[in-house]
Amino acid sequence: MAIPLRIIDPDKLKTACSTCSLHELCLFPGLSTAEMKAVDHLVDRRRVVKRGDYLFRAGVNLHSLYAIRTGFLKSCVLHEDGREQVAGFHMMGDLMGMDAIGTNQHLCDAVALEDSEVCEIPLKDLESLSREIPSLQHHFHRIMSREIARDYGIMLLLGSMRSEERLAAFLLNLSQRFGARGYSAHEFHLRMTREEIGSYLGLKLETVSRTLSHFQAQGLISVQNKHLRITNIEGLQELVGQHGCRT
């Protein structure tokens, strides 16, 4: 964890989406080279967020959307009474901050779970360039829509799955996302604590811990602290949706 990423001096190194290895994942796939050049100017600057630091906080005004280049972050919705709930975990290629467009204020905290680097994309600029490049515009809409779709999945999970299903679904989701980014899909580091997993899944940390132990006893996974290996992915898949949902 916590790979130091201070190699990049954001003032000196010109940010360039056209040469960014993430450009297929991130906001701008399938553009002509001319369009890519225009997009390059979108990314205002890069920003390094050290582990534990906030990328943004709930309540502050929206300045930009943030595309994650490296690292791992969580977003937390805040209760009035001070408690918080993890709304999502975000990694390379994900776009953050879209919840703030509606009110112009961020609704959640964004906290780095390891040292991370993000590209700042001023919303105004994204919108004005969108008006010139239809495919960029449509892709932006698709990304927002996918966020809605993701949320629907979580609502399904929280509303109708028991703890084992939730955790299995969570691990498979992480696995799939790591795999899609070229990392191992069956062996990875959990960047978050049991409590954060529990908060995300609507469970207590003890339940998360117990269920992980249970999975290990069944030979589905091998877990030691934050290091996780999926040893029987089909078994996990069977667990999700198959078994008795609560609704």
Added chain:
Amino acid sequence: MAIPLRIIDPDKLKTACSTCSLHELCLFPGLSTAEMKAVDHLVDRRRVVKRGDYLFRAGVNLHSLYAIRTGFLKSCVLHEDGREQVAGFHMMGDLMGMDAIGTNQHLCDAVALEDSEVCEIPLKDLESLSREIPSLQHHFHRIMSREIARDYGIMLLLGSMRSEERLAAFLLNLSQRFGARGYSAHEFHLRMTREEIGSYLGLKLETVSRTLSHFQAQGLISVQNKHLRITNIEGLQELVGQHGCRT
């Protein structure tokens, strides 16, 4: 319930956002009259959806977004194993179908809970007009963003509230939305069954029924079948968030 709305012949009556009483709620507030005229052509046609009928089904290709003029609908996400979960209840002024932009296929069923009337807005046309009218573009983004924000709220509810809090939050949300649309905020008809409420809130229908009875015994509400009256709105508000959340 079930007010017959077949008065309108969608082929004859020209749809017109500029004269629509919903235009402040719906997609297009604060436009110049010239811009309104352009927007008028956006709305392809109106469509009547009778109670129990589908506005769209999961899996079908996205044609249009739908702005609700009158009526009441639910959207249901589908499990692979056939079970479904209500993802939202939608009323006058709400926009539906945004979850489908990402994959170009609807992710959920949309079912009318009473006879309803919607405006069809072809996405292509909305996007192309958005490119010409920046304020329309931004407003569309705000609407999508608000859907994300709404989902965050539901995740919070499902992940950290107990049944009483969930139901209180649900009733207050309905109240607030009816109030914002000029209807009574303290007395209204529940368009959905206990089972649908339960599905939305991650509870069983028996729990919903019991909790409503409990609220009534406490003098917070008065409920008879689908007719609901909030008699102590502060009491409901206290219940939400104050009392022991589970996270």
Added chain:
DNA sequence: CGCGCTGTTGAAACTTGTCAAAGTTTGTGG
């Protein structure tokens, strides 16, 4: 090296789900 944070595990308590039965409303067809 020890202190705090994190994780594990156990037992009891509580919330909600499950099953069942009966009452009520709604819708349909005669």
Added chain:
DNA sequence: CCACAAACTTTGACAAGTTTCAACAGCGCG
């Protein structure tokens, strides 16, 4: 317009799953 069937609602008793409380172990950081 009535009668009957189907769908919806309410309520009770019991079971199951998850949380709560508590104690302890491990790891990492200062």
